[in-house]
Every structure is written in C-alpha cells, then in structure tokens.
Amino acid sequence: MDLLRIILSVLLPPLGVFLQVGIGAQFWLNILLTILGYIPGVVHAVWVIAKY
Numbered sequence: 001m002d003l004l005r006i007i008l009s010v011l012l013p014p015l016g017v018f019l020q021v022g023i024g025a026q027f028w029l030n031i032l033l034t035i036l037g038y039i040p041g042v043v044h045a046v047w048v049i050a051k052y
Contacts, residue, residue: 010042014030014034
C-alpha cells in the first residue's frame with residue numbers, strides 16, 4: 001500500500017499525505033509546500049509516508 005501512496009504522492013503530493021495521515025498539520029503543510037514549489041511538496045509527501 002505504501003508503494004501506491006508514493007506513486008500518488010509523485011503525481012499529487014497532498015493526496016498521498018491525506019491518505020497516510022488524514023487532514024491535519026502535515027496535510028496543510030504539504031499543500032503550502034506544493035503551492036510554493038512542486039518538488040518540496042513531493043519530498044515532504046514521501047518523507048511523511050516513510051515516517052508513518
């Protein structure tokens with residue numbers, strides 16, 4: 001299941017974070033990072049999936 005979340009995170013980073021932790025601080029931080037730059041959003045999403 002983590003592989004699917006990582007693939008979704010590469011395509012749409014907030015979706016991968018949402019599937020892993022739900023709507024919370026990590027989700028909103030990922031949306032902010034994705035708006036500021038796509039790559040930071042992807043890196044954060046993969047980090048969240050690997051951590052949890």
